[in-house]
Amino acid sequence: LTSGRTDPPGPPTIGRIRARLAIRAVVVVVIGFALMALDTPVYVILPTYGVLFLLVVPVLRVRPAALLGIAALCAVLSPLAALTIAPAYADAGMIGVQLGLVYPVVTFLAYVLVGLAVARVGLEDRGRQVLLLASGALVAATAYVAGSVLAPLPDDAALAFPGVPSAGDASTPGQALAQLFLSPRDHSSSVVDVVGTAGVAVAVIALCLLVFDGRGRVAERIAFPLAAVGSMPLTVYSGHLLVIAMLPTYPESAEAWGWFALGSVVFAMLWRRFLGRGPLERVVGAVASLVPMR
Numbered sequence: 001l002t003s004g005r006t007d008p009p010g011p012p013t014i015g016r017i018r019a020r021l022a023i024r025a026v027v028v029v030v031i032g033f034a035l036m037a038l039d040t041p042v043y044v045i046l047p048t049y050g051v052l053f054l055l056v057v058p059v060l061r062v063r064p065a066a067l068l069g070i071a072a073l074c075a076v077l078s079p080l081a082a083l084t085i086a087p088a089y090a091d092a093g094m095i096g097v098q099l100g101l102v103y104p105v106v107t108f109l110a111y112v113l114v115g116l117a118v119a120r121v122g123l124e125d126r127g128r129q130v131l132l133l134a135s136g137a138l139v140a141a142t143a144y145v146a147g148s149v150l151a152p153l154p155d156d157a158a159l160a161f162p163g164v165p166s167a168g169d170a171s172t173p174g175q176a177l178a179q180l181f182l183s184p185r186d187h188s189s190s191v192v193d194v195v196g197t198a199g200v201a202v203a204v205i206a207l208c209l210l211v212f213d214g215r216g217r218v219a220e221r222i223a224f225p226l227a228a229v230g231s232m233p234l235t236v237y238s239g240h241l242l243v244i245a246m247l248p249t250y251p252e253s254a255e256a257w258g259w260f261a262l263g264s265v266v267f268a269m270l271w272r273r274f275l276g277r278g279p280l281e282r283v284v285g286a287v288a289s290l291v292p293m294r
Contacts, residue, residue, distance in 0.1 A: 232278025
């Protein structure tokens, strides 16, 4: 979205955009390490985000079809990569586990590439929005149905560690292979998990655009609470962790998370209404703008 949407520029402008994105990546990693230092029981994803930003720097001008092809390759390699790196984290502490195991880079790179491809195709046309909604829903439904039929979850699936494929203690070699590639378990890093969640994400983006985009002032007002939160994701994400760090115990009830959600929406609405851009978004933008665009 920051690199030209449907028409990324050529040299020398694209070089400056790449430099800005690289700076953003470094700042996001620094913020991530600061949040890790709070020592909350939350797996912080920001360092992985920073690495992902750096990895997409070379492909900003790649065509959507090629981006989807690379994303498909990442999806296929995802379970193998996650399984390969898992032994390295056997004795890792909380910080070590967060740096690559819970959010495997190969797995999450697929999502970033799909998102970049969708942005390059264009999001303004109604027909394209309908197509994205239908295709995303169809891909997700197909993936999850296939996974549920071909690789039903073992009884102890709930005990599996996030980000790592798991076959269950009593699995046969065939069942273990099916779980590796086709498990429908969330955060299993399987092909089904990657393809299914990517499909859901695309469908949700398209649905939001169909419902709210260009529908007039009434639709804008209805969407404003969510749009406000969406305009400052880094701030809201970091704010959650700051609040958790200040609480005496980790909030686990649905009621507690309801208050978190409500607080996030109210904060974002007020900040957006009176101060505009989110505070951390301003910081990241200001540092990135040290690279001039002209």
